[in-house]
Amino acid sequence: MIERELATLSALGKLEEHLYAMTELTERLQQVPLWLPSHGLAKQAAEAHRMMARMQARMDRRLVVTLIGPSGAGKSTLLNALAGVDDLSPAGNRRPTTRGLVVLADEAEAVRQLLGPLDETRVAVRSSRAADLLSHMVLIDTPDTDSTQSDAHWPLILHAVAHSDVLICVFDAQNPKRRDHADFMAPLVRSFHGASLVAVVNQCDRLDAQELTGVIAPEFRSYLQQAWEMQPQALLMTSARRHLRQPQWDPQALPRHDLDQFEELRRMVFDTFNRPGFGQDRRLANTRQIREFMQAQVHQAVEQDRPALQKAAHHITAAEQQALRQAVESLRADDRRMLLGVNVRLYQALSQRWVGPVGWIVAIWSRLILFGTGLAALVRFGNPLHQIWGLISSWRRYKESSAALDSLADQTRVDTALQSFQQAWWTQWPDIGELLIQGRFDPKVRRMEVQDGPSVGRVARSLWTDTLDSEIERSARHLSHAALQTVFNLPSLALLGYVAWLTASRFLTGAYLSGDFFLHALLAIAVVLLLSFFIFQVFARLAISRERIQRRAFRTVERAISHHPLLAGKEVAEQVSKVLALSA
Numbered sequence: 028m029i030e031r032e033l034a035t036l037s038a039l040g041k042l043e044e045h046l047y048a049m050t051e052l053t054e055r056l057q058q059v060p061l062w063l064p065s066h067g068l069a070k071q072a073a074e075a076h077r078m079m080a081r082m083q084a085r086m087d088r089r090l091v092v093t094l095i096g097p098s099g100a101g102k103s104t105l106l107n108a109l110a111g112v113d114d115l116s117p118a119g120n121r122r123p124t125t126r127g128l129v130v131l132a133d134e135a136e137a138v139r140q141l142l143g144p145l146d147e148t149r150v151a152v153r154s155s156r157a158a159d160l161l162s163h164m165v166l167i168d169t170p171d172t173d174s175t176q177s178d179a180h181w182p183l184i185l186h187a188v189a190h191s192d193v194l195i196c197v198f199d200a201q202n203p204k205r206r207d208h209a210d211f212m213a214p215l216v217r218s219f220h221g222a223s224l225v226a227v228v229n230q231c232d233r234l235d236a237q238e239l240t241g242v243i244a245p246e247f248r249s250y251l252q253q254a255w256e257m258q259p260q261a262l263l264m265t266s267a268r269r270h271l272r273q274p275q276w277d278p279q280a281l282p283r284h285d286l287d288q289f290e291e292l293r294r295m296v297f298d299t300f301n302r303p304g305f306g307q308d309r310r311l312a313n314t315r316q317i318r319e320f321m322q323a324q325v326h327q328a329v330e331q332d333r334p335a336l337q338k339a340a341h342h343i344t345a346a347e348q349q350a351l352r353q354a355v356e357s358l359r360a361d362d363r364r365m366l367l368g369v370n371v372r373l374y375q376a377l378s379q380r381w382v383g384p385v386g387w388i389v390a391i392w393s394r395l396i397l398f399g400t401g402l403a404a405l406v407r408f409g410n411p412l413h414q415i416w417g418l419i420s421s422w423r424r425y426k427e428s429s430a431a432l433d434s435l436a437d438q439t440r441v442d443t444a445l446q447s448f449q450q451a452w453w454t455q456w457p458d459i460g461e462l463l464i465q466g467r468f469d470p471k472v473r474r475m476e477v478q479d480g481p482s483v484g485r486v487a488r489s490l491w492t493d494t495l496d497s498e499i500e501r502s503a504r505h506l507s508h509a510a511l512q513t514v515f516n517l518p519s520l521a522l523l524g525y526v527a528w529l530t531a532s533r534f535l536t537g538a539y540l541s542g543d544f545f546l547h548a549l550l551a552i553a554v555v556l557l558l559s560f561f562i563f564q565v566f567a568r569l570a571i572s573r574e575r576i577q578r579r580a581f582r583t584v585e586r587a588i589s590h591h592p593l594l595a596g597k598e599v600a601e602q603v604s605k606v607l608a609l610s611a
Contacts (some may be wrong), residue, residue, distance in 0.1 A: 035087055038307045042083050045314045049076040052321060055609060059602045063467045064328045068321075075321045078189065078218060082310040085190075089137055090164035090306035092296065093187050095215070096197030097208045098171040101229040101267050105197060106131060106168040108270035108289065109296060110155045116168045128187055129153060132165040149183060157297075164301050167191070172211055188215050192309040193223045193300060195292075198247075200231040200239070200264070209254045216255050217320050220312035224259040226251055227292065232266040232282035239264055239286060261295070263288040329610035335466035339459055340603045346455035350448045357447040369499065369576055371396055376503035383516035384523070388560045463599065466606075472599060498579050502571040515563050519556040526552065 049072055056069035094102045103116040106129065110116075116129040127149040130138050135152045169187050170180035188194065196212055216224055228247065231239055248262050266287045268274045276282070299305065374393035381389045460473040526548045533540050 034304060035307060038311045039083070039086060041311055042079065042086065042314050045318045046076060046079050046083065048318055049079060049321065052325065052609075055605065056325070059605050059609075061463075061469045061472060061599065061602050062332075062606045063469060064332075065606075068325055068328060071324065072321050075218075075317045078317055079314050081190065082192075082314055086307060086310060088306065090193065090300055090309060091167065091191045092164055092193040092195060092300055093167040093169060093191040094195045094197055095169050095172060095184065095188065095212065097173045097199070097211075100171075100197040100199045102168055102171075102197045103129070104271070105195075105227065105229060105265065105267040106166065108267040109157065109166065109293060110153070111157045111272075112153075112155045113271045113273055115153050115155060127151060127170070128183055129168040130165055131155070131157070131161065131167075133159050133161055138165055160297055161301055163303055163306065164296075166296065172208065191219075192306055192313060193225070194219055195225045195227055196259070197227045197229050200228045200234055200243070209251060213254055216257075218313065218317050220309070220316040221257040222260045223309050223313055223316075224255075224257070225292070225295065226259045226262045228262070228264050229267055231264040231286060232269065232284065233280060234283070236284040236286045261291075263292050265289045265292060326610040329606060332466040333607060333610070335462050336603050336607055339462035339466060340600060340607070342455065342459045342462060343600045343603070346452060346459060349455070350451035353447045353451045369495070372496075372499050373503060373571075373576070376499055377506060380503055380507035381512060383512060384519040384556050385512070385515045385559055385563060388556060389563075392560070463603070466603075468599075468602075495576070498576050502576055506567055506571060511563075515559045518559055519552060522548075522552050522555050 053069055053072040053076060056065045056072060059065045094106060096102050106116045107113050110131050115131065128151070130150060130152045131154070132138050132152055133154060138150075138152050167187050169184050170176075172184065174180045194216060196216065198208065226247075228239075228243070234243065244262060244264065248258075251262070252258050264286060266282060267289060268276070269282065269287060270289055371393070374389060374396060378386070378390040378393045457473070463472045464470055529544075530540060
């Protein structure tokens with residue numbers, strides 16, 4: 028007993044894995060609404076999940092075996108022969124013979140648990156001595172699949188198949204290759220594992236035995252393999268009428284041979300299918316088959332569109348990189364102002380890092396270049412008109428330098444960059460849209476707008492300004508090395524130290540120095556200090572020019588663009604990527 032319970036637990040765990048996989052597949056399909064096949068596939072996956080859930084609900088209940096087949100195949104006769112009762116299920120020449128479901132079971136309650144509430148006008152539960160042996164299964168006869176009353180009968184057939192674990196598909200031996208019957212059953216059988224399918228060619232007694240075994244059976248087996256995309260567990264040749272208590276043979280159509288595999292079918296039903304635990308095995312196998320079928324359906328749909336979608340994904344990435352590159356290029360458009368801004372920012376960064384006398388000059392210079400040469404005219408002696416013009420010139424220079432700094436983060440420049448981005452983007456999008464439509468994306472992708480335009484502008488600006496700031500800081504860090512500061516500060520510090528020593532020593536001895544000494548000392552210190560600063564400027568210009576900083580920043584931006592996540596085509600690109608990942 029404990030072994031059966033453990034087996035049930037194991038089966039439930041595996042079935043839960045299949046349910047989770049189908050839930051995940053449904054959710055992934057719902058995440059790609061632009062891909063048109065996703066809508067139908069998502070509905071299929073949801074229905075597959077419901078089918079699995081029904082199997083899970085009846086995991087510990089009896090096995091359900093259902094007979095299905097076309098008119099005249101002898102399903103009812105086959106059920107009567109298996110039950111050992113000639114009139115258990117209506118049989119004869121009047122079509123349709125079976126107008127509802129006929130269930131062979133040892134108790135009606137078991138049938139209700141499996142099929143739900145029963146309408147006694149549509150479902151008849153029958154019993155017999157053979158039914159008493161069916162303690163672990165029920166056997167169902169269904170109306171003809173090609174019934175003249177298909178509108179009324181088809182829902183019954185679908186209901187029975189949806190609650191079945193094994194299908195016995197019955198065909199007429201006189202015309203087994205009527206492809207419309209096998210093809211008609213194909214959608215029904217694809218939710219079953221091959222081991223849960225049995226094909227029965229009934230009324231085989233009416234055909235030549237050699238033709239049956241040598242031609243009909245091999246060809247029909249091959250045809251079913253192709254039509255159903257799986258091999259049934261067995262293909263049996265039967266003569267069900269032979270096993271009725273009163274066969275009532277037509278004198279003009281007596282059996283032509285003794286070839287008959289009915290006993291093999293009987294053993295399969297009463298011994299194999301009726302075995303304890305067999306229902307769990309079949310339900311688990313059918314659940315796995317449903318999962319594999321759905322995954323195959325999705326894989327087939329994705330592979331059909333993969334070439335076009337892969338090309339579209341590549342084009343989206345290339346188009347956005349090109350558009351972003353042009354946007355950044357537009358930020359560089361005013362080179363003169365930007366170079367001035369870089370120069371001001373560089374000396375501002377240096378003033379924060381340098382110490383000592385040269386550091387003082389660097390700090391003063393970082394402020395002076397905001398005002399320019401007009402400041403010199405302001406303090407020059409001479410014509411008052413020149414002094415007034417110097418004031419105006421210094422103010423203009425300050426405004427120009429401030430504008431150069433502001434230009435590095437000017438919103439107008441950002442808007443211009445966004446316009447450049449959109450222009451380049453729309454130049455590329457028509458070709459991308461056609462590729463997406465070839466990959467069965469919704470035609471509305473032709474009119475896709477640039478999503479979140481302000482973000483595109485902000486990204487273009489941040490890519491450029493952040494990179495430029497980083498390059499300026501990097502250059503300032505290199506030009507502020509401790510060794511460089513020591514070398515350039517040493518002459519002025521040495522002279523300052525010497526003057527300080529002389530002044531202190533003479534003061535202590537009472538031999539005070541004259542004013543001319545201090546004037547000359549101050550001039551000497553200023554000359555040495557300015558000369559050191561001039562040499563530093565020459566060194567900085569040779570080592571790190573403004574143009575070089577800008578070029579290096581742009582190269583860094585180029586590399587960043589190639590790895591930057593998409594913006595304009597983000598939604599479409601994400602859906603393309605998710606579609607391609609569905610077949611993984």
